[in-house]
Amino acid sequence: MHLAVAASELLCTVSSFKMLTATVFELKFESDRELLFKPGQFISLVIPGLGPHGRDLRRAYSLASAPGCRPLQLCVKRVSGPGSRFLSELRPGDRFRAFAPYGDFVFRPKSARFCFVTTGTGIAPVRSMLLSPEYRSEERSGTICLLGVREEGEILFRDELAGIPGLRFVPCISQPAPSWNGFHGRVSDYVRQLGSEFPWAETEFYLCGNSRMISDVKAILSEKGVQKSAIYQEIYYR
Incomplete structure (x- = not known):
């Protein structure tokens, strides 16, 4: 994954948490500043204190919502990894940090x-x-x-x-x-x-x-x- 435009730090507040299937959940959230991104890009989630020597970890999650739509939305599979586990425990009102936007897997129509x-x-x-x-x-x-x-x-x-x-x-x-x-x-x-x-x-x-x-x-x-x-x-x- 590569940086497409300049990323900025976001303070995010969870709006809702919902299981979509037995193993996949939807997390909706608001950010403290407007996030301008291209369809297909992702955020880099900050997971506090779970890295080596208590450092923060970063994990990438694609935005499932369209640019300009609020709240923002993630679609995450519940697995044993630290990112999925961290997100699956968040509930409305909880906050997390992220950096965004990243990614060059974006919609770039050249044909019909x-x-x-x-x-x-x-x-x-x-x-x-x-x-x-x-x-x-x-x-x-x-x-x-x-x-x-x-x-x-x-x-x-x-x-x-x-x-x-x-x-x-x-x-x-x-x-x-x-x-x-x-x-x-x-x-x-x-x-x-x-x-x-x-x-x-x-x-x-x-x-x-x-x-x-x-x-x-x-x-x-x-x-x-x-x-x-x-x-x-x-x-x-x-």
């Missing part, structure tokens, strides 16, 4: 067609893009957004994303229940089955999630003749 490929909480920066003025300033059609999860109960922002005009939101379930009637497989399987009629050369691809998914999808895109300049990526976890 887009394909967003995500796994898990990798949907967070893509949600920021899809809700942003940059995306919604024009009438879009033919956009695809894939979200790869194991089970139907892990689908994030399902109704909201399915309701965006001109967007085909496709949850890809790798371990579905018998009652699931949507796509069964990984996001890479869905990308691979897109046929020759798909406008590969006219589409920009935004990939965000685990490293295996990104590697697999990039290999498929290379086979389809997609130029590297049309692929943007953010590895969330290895």
Whole structure:
């Protein structure tokens, strides 16, 4: 991850905490100063006293909210790491420090067609893009957004994303229940089955999630003749 514009220190106050699934939570917060950021960027969270010799730790979390929207929003998987644990214990009125904005995985439309490929909480920066003025300033059609999860109960922002005009939101379930009637497989399987009629050369691809998914999808895109300049990526976890 790289710094895109000058970052500043923020004092943040939690507005709300909500579990979105059994393992993912949403944290909304206000900052003491206006945060100007590009859709897809992230904050660097300060975790006090948990580093070596009692020093602060820093952890990166993508903003799930669109620029200009308040409160700001994070979408975080509850795991054993210090950042997730620290955030999961915050409640309305609690405060934390962060530095922002950072990141060059940002929405930079050069064409009229887009394909967003995500796994898990990798949907967070893509949600920021899809809700942003940059995306919604024009009438879009033919956009695809894939979200790869194991089970139907892990689908994030399902109704909201399915309701965006001109967007085909496709949850890809790798371990579905018998009652699931949507796509069964990984996001890479869905990308691979897109046929020759798909406008590969006219589409920009935004990939965000685990490293295996990104590697697999990039290999498929290379086979389809997609130029590297049309692929943007953010590895969330290895």
